[in-house]
Amino acid sequence: MKDMRDFVAVCEEKGLLKRITAEVDWNLELSHIAKLNEEAQGPALLFDNVKGYKSPVITSACTTVERLAIIMGMPEDSTLTDLYVGWEEKAKKPIPPTYVDKAKAPCKQNIMMGDDVDLYKFPVPQYYPLDGGRFYGTAHFIITKDPDSGWVNLGTYRSQLLAKDKIGTQFIKGKHADIMLKKYQKLKQPMPVASIVGCDPILFLLGAARVGAFTSEYDVAGAFRGQAIEIVKGEVVDLPIPAHAEIVVEGFVDAEKFMEEGPFGEYTGYYSGVGTDPRNFIDVKCVTYRDNPIFWGTTVGRAVTDSHMTMALSYGATLWQQLKEMRIPGLKAVYCPPEGAGRFLAIISMTQMYPGHADQVLTAAISTEMGAYGLKTVIVVDDDIDPWDIPRVMYALSFRFQPNRSQVIKRGRSTPLDPSLPIETRDITGRLLMDATIPYEWKNKPIPIELDPDMVERVKERWSELGF
Structure with missing residues (x-):
């Protein structure tokens, strides 16, 4: 699996994805359809007819363990804890990404530069009535690079669509992007970043995971796939970009500049604040995208949605991996x-x-x-x-x-x-x-009630005779 289109094809073949051909409004209607579908553990949804747009939106990609297993390349009947074990095993042999010919990279099929940048050309949803606006980045990840070591990080941080060439950031204190931004601040330089929407889904899962500092999610993704992730250089930022991404936003974050952002209906089922907050933002200089790009979004909101399933996998697997270590x-x-x-x-x-x-x-x-x-x-x-x-x-x-x-x-x-x-x-x-637990050091432990194994077998042999 190299990209979102491979995932769509596999899920459609297995009956795990539904195409919505009726016209659906990006303003609340799309998200509400997706949310109700996710609460019913429904299929992934591909909205082919978004009002005012020609390109599609995919949601509910990770609602079920079955689809998470497909993303990880594991048996489809795996349990969530099976995926934890698989995650820990697969991550043991990291494979660094490899650069490919830029001219052949699908993510470079279309380019908007400078004043031509217009993020409103994409069907960005408005998810909930009290949201501060349309949120471009819910199922995306932001690429950053440490100015000292060159460590490349992929991290999922929400991004509100603030203007045609501005999207917000929420680099929470201590997060890897926040640590890097502070270094650029000391250098008195803006931080180059790239936001990726639509990609090999394993990259998004890893962007949302708690991969340790100084380890690139690209290397772990290579371990999962058993081969190097294909990357290309950005047009205006010196960052490695997934060659098969649907949409790539390139720009800079200035630690000294802010725009009002939020609120947003978070995965806790509540808003994270009572209004807007001044936050750093991405000043977008370039957007590259595939022909008819697939926009990927997640409804977030109250549990359980695909956001919660994604976090249950990535956080739980990381905890298991780190405990084993x-x-x-x-x-x-x-x-x-x-x-x-x-x-x-x-x-x-x-x-x-x-x-x-x-x-x-x-x-x-x-x-x-x-x-x-x-x-x-x-x-x-x-x-x-x-x-x-x-x-x-x-x-x-x-x-x-x-x-x-x-x-x-x-x-x-x-x-x-x-x-x-x-x-x-x-x-x-x-x-x-x-x-x-029952304390290990107790000399006199409670005596458990257990069935007689021979009688259990005798009863099982008579099970149908007994009318069960």
Whole structure:
């Protein structure tokens, strides 16, 4: 799979994508159709007839685990936790990207430069009634490069369409793009950036993931594909661009310049603020795009949409990968529920091997690069419970968890999008670590009730005779 068109073809062949040929308005109607479809775990949608436009919009690309598996090149019957394991295995052998002939790169088929740049030529949706406007970047990623080391980062940060040649940024404190922007600020230079809409979907998943600093998502994507990602140089920025991208926005972000941006209906199901905020923006100098480009958007909003499925995969897989890298014994499985956007709640199943083992795993989870930012609740259960089996997790919390012994509350870094905190105090969050295991060191453990295995077999043999 090299691009969005390959993904569309595969999904259409398997009956996992629906084309909408009726005219649909980009203003609220498109997003509402997509949102209702996503809540029903419906197919990917390709809107072929967007009012006032000739090019299509794709939404709901990642609503189901089945389609996430297709993107990752995994069996379609994989579970989310199967994908975590596959992610960890595939990421072990990074393959750097390779430059290809610019003249043959599909992303260069059309070029708008300077005053000719007009982002309103693309069918950018307005998603929710209280949004501050149309949001160009919801399923995109922004490419930046560290001025010191040359490290190339792909990161997903929302981008509002502010003018025909301006799109907003939301480089949250401590994010890789924010770290790089501060370096350019010290150099008194604007930061070159490129926004990519429509691409090999694995690049978007990695842009939304918590890939560690100094590791390029391009290298990890190459590992996933088993071959180098094809790239070309930008027209006005010295950045590596996916050769098969649908739309490429090239420009510069000046750390000293701001425009009013927002609000936006976030994946938490709430707006991140009460109005607009001054934010840095991309001053667009060039746009390149394919013939009849496919615009990719996601509705975000209240769980569960394809945004939450994407985050449940990318965040959960990253947590599993980083825990494995710590070489902690006894780890069985991790599950980061889509309902928590994959980042606020983590459930870990483990085999206890020594006193304090469960505490080690709990503290390790919030010490990973992924868990150190925004993760609020970690639950550890014994290995007889699958972490995705929520009824059994509730059982463990009811009959194995003891509040005066099994919970720890800590402080940690928060995300400014967390609606459980007051808007003005979202730097620090509380963290609840819950040990829902039977303590390893207990000499007299509760005696579990178990069925007699021989009788189970006898009953199963009579199952149909009994009328079941």
